[in-house]
Amino acid sequence: MRMTVIGTGYVGTVHAACMADIGHQVLGIDIDAERIASLSAGRAPIHEDGLDELLARTVASGRLRFSTSLAEGAAFAGTHFMCVGTPQRPDSKAADLRYVDSVVDGLAPHLRPGTLIVGKSTVPVGTAARLAERLADMTPGTEVAWNPEFLREGSAVEDTMRPERLVVGVTSQHAEAVLRAIYAPMIAAGVPFFCTDPATAELVKVAANSFLATKISFINAMAEVCDAAGADASVLARAIGADSRIGPRFLAPGLGFGGSCFPKDIRAFAARAEEIGAGEAVAFLHEVDRINTRQRQRTVERARRLLGGSFTGRRIAVLGAAFKPGSDDVRDSPALVVAAALHQQGAEVRVHDPEAVDNARAVHPELTYALDVDKACEDADLVLHLTDWPEYQDIDPAALATLVRSPVLLDARNRLDPRSWAAAGWAVHAPGRPRLSPPVPSQAKVAALAGGAS
Ligand SMILES: NC(=O)c1ccc[n+]([C@@H]2O[C@H](COP(=O)([O-])OP(=O)(O)OC[C@H]3O[C@@H](n4cnc5c(N)ncnc54)[C@H](O)[C@@H]3O)[C@@H](O)[C@H]2O)c1
Numbered sequence: 001m002r003m004t005v006i007g008t009g010y011v012g013t014v015h016a017a018c019m020a021d022i023g024h025q026v027l028g029i030d031i032d033a034e035r036i037a038s039l040s041a042g043r044a045p046i047h048e049d050g051l052d053e054l055l056a057r058t059v060a061s062g063r064l065r066f067s068t069s070l071a072e073g074a075a076f077a078g079t080h081f082m083c084v085g086t087p088q089r090p091d092s093k094a095a096d097l098r099y100v101d102s103v104v105d106g107l108a109p110h111l112r113p114g115t116l117i118v119g120k121s122t123v124p125v126g127t128a129a130r131l132a133e134r135l136a137d138m139t140p141g142t143e144v145a146w147n148p149e150f151l152r153e154g155s156a157v158e159d160t161m162r163p164e165r166l167v168v169g170v171t172s173q174h175a176e177a178v179l180r181a182i183y184a185p186m187i188a189a190g191v192p193f194f195c196t197d198p199a200t201a202e203l204v205k206v207a208a209n210s211f212l213a214t215k216i217s218f219i220n221a222m223a224e225v226c227d228a229a230g231a232d233a234s235v236l237a238r239a240i241g242a243d244s245r246i247g248p249r250f251l252a253p254g255l256g257f258g259g260s261c262f263p264k265d266i267r268a269f270a271a272r273a274e275e276i277g278a279g280e281a282v283a284f285l286h287e288v289d290r291i292n293t294r295q296r297q298r299t300v301e302r303a304r305r306l307l308g309g310s311f312t313g314r315r316i317a318v319l320g321a322a323f324k325p326g327s328d329d330v331r332d333s334p335a336l337v338v339a340a341a342l343h344q345q346g347a348e349v350r351v352h353d354p355e356a357v358d359n360a361r362a363v364h365p366e367l368t369y370a371l372d373v374d375k376a377c378e379d380a381d382l383v384l385h386l387t388d389w390p391e392y393q394d395i396d397p398a399a400l401a402t403l404v405r406s407p408v409l410l411d412a413r414n415r416l417d418p419r420s421w422a423a424a425g426w427a428v429h430a431p432g433r434p435r436l437s438p439p440v441p442s443q444a445k446v447a448a449l450a451g452g453a454s
């Protein structure tokens with residue numbers, strides 16, 4: 001089938017390439033001419049596992065092309081996926097819908113009757129209906145459906161090719177048939193296909209993100225209680241997660257969530273619920289947000305305490321800048337927020353990240369960036385683990401201990417093995433975990449050593 005994918009960011013690039021890979025003819029459209037030139041040459045604008053190969057393959061096959069022209073898009077296909085950004089508004093917590101509106105206004109003069117616009121962006125409930133009304137005046141016979149996207153950065157290609165479910169909100173059997181045909185290979189492979197109205201589809205997306213964000217803030221709230229009680233939140237998380245009704249995923253006590261989705265989506269959902277008279281029902285999301293923000297502040301404060309109350313003249317190695325491992329995205333990255341706060345409060349901060357340094361430098365040029373972990377940690381008074389890249393689990397703590405000024409680790413993501421770090425001489429701190437110190441030799445061993453015995 002022929003389709004356009006409008007907005008070639010994280011979602012649009014991956015959606016366009018995956019749709020082309022399953023056999024569709026796809027035209028990717030963006031207002032960013034540089035991005036379109038790079039995509040046309042088969043180069044992905046973002047770091048995503050498998051995306052470079054997929055783009056190269058689908059562009060070479062001729063099934064995927066790119067353009068900056070909505071008019072060309074309207075002439076090319078009768079189905080248009082809309083994947084533009086819906087960031088938080090600068091003046092409130094609501095979603096900024098200017099990009100969505102501008103796509104619809106830009107397409108409208110060129111549309112032919114019977115066109116289907118399919119929103120993939122995350123939007124406030126009621127957006128599809130509002131856009132349909134707007135289009136009805138300009139181009140009668142155009143339908144607006146919603147097909148929210150659930151991919152995760154870092155596994156975006158895999159999530160698109162093998163989603164856990166597909167959700168479409170439509171107002172006609174025609175739209176359902178078109179979307180079933182587009183996703184036929186996934187449906188044939190057994191992926192559940194939920195077909196509903198647009199409002200429900202829009203809400204499924206923000207409800208899913210709110211649930212996941214709540215789960216993360218819940219365990220971080222428990223970690224705060226564990227810190228106060230001297231209990232172990234990691235054991236608590238594993239023990240409650242063993243209950244199949246709760247489940248172990250998204251239950252890691254740590255630095256909390258960031259990125260371009262959870263923070264702005266829960267705020268926009270709360271703002272929209274307020275507008276439609278259901279604000280009380282989701283008032284808990286404000287608390288979820290507050291708990292999450294507090295983890296960043298708590299990490300800065302804990303670092304300050306570990307350094308004796310002041311950052312002045314102290315060197316801190318920061319491991320991680322991306323908002324999560326597997327991605328080069330630093331939008332609302334907890335790691336970068338903490339690193340910038342430490343720098344701003346007087347620490348000398350050196351940041352390492354396997355993929356996100358260029359993006360981090362563009363936002364925080366004032367920070368120092370290191371190309372490898374050893375360089376970041378040289379002469380450090382404190383090592384802060386802020387993004388749980390798998391490669392950080394391969395660090396040899398004994399070797400690293402010889403580089404730092406003081407072997408103190410604050411594992412804000414609770415992912416490094418505390419015992420092996422402590423055994424290598426590190427004082428290990430983590431949210432919701434009793435402190436682990438380097439092993440102290442037993443009295444017998446001390447006496448034996450003092451007596452010169454081996
Ligand atoms: N990033 C994710 O992991 C993810 C996952 C699921 C859903 N979402 C949602 O999907 C939407 C897109 O997110 P993203 O992260 O891909 O955004 P993004 O900022 O990476 O990409 C948006 C793209 O849209 C382009 N654009 C803006 N206005 C345009 C216009 N008028 N015409 C054509 N192109 C235009 C921009 O130039 C940009 O390339 C958001 O609503 C987001 O909440 C994101």
Ligand SMILES: O=c1ccn([C@@H]2O[C@H](COP(=O)(O)OP(=O)(O)O[C@H]3O[C@H](CO)[C@@H](O)[C@H](O)[C@H]3O)[C@@H](O)[C@H]2O)c(=O)[nH]1
Nearest residue numbers: 149150151152153216250251252256257258259261323324
């Ligand atoms: O136990 C956990 C799990 C995750 N996180 C953090 O939560 C954030 C989001 O992680 P993740 O959900 O893996 O990444 P995203 O790419 O933001 O994906 C979320 O947001 C997307 C955009 O809406 C949705 O499509 C996805 O389904 C949803 O998982 C990151 O900062 C993670 O570090 C935690 O703090 N603790």
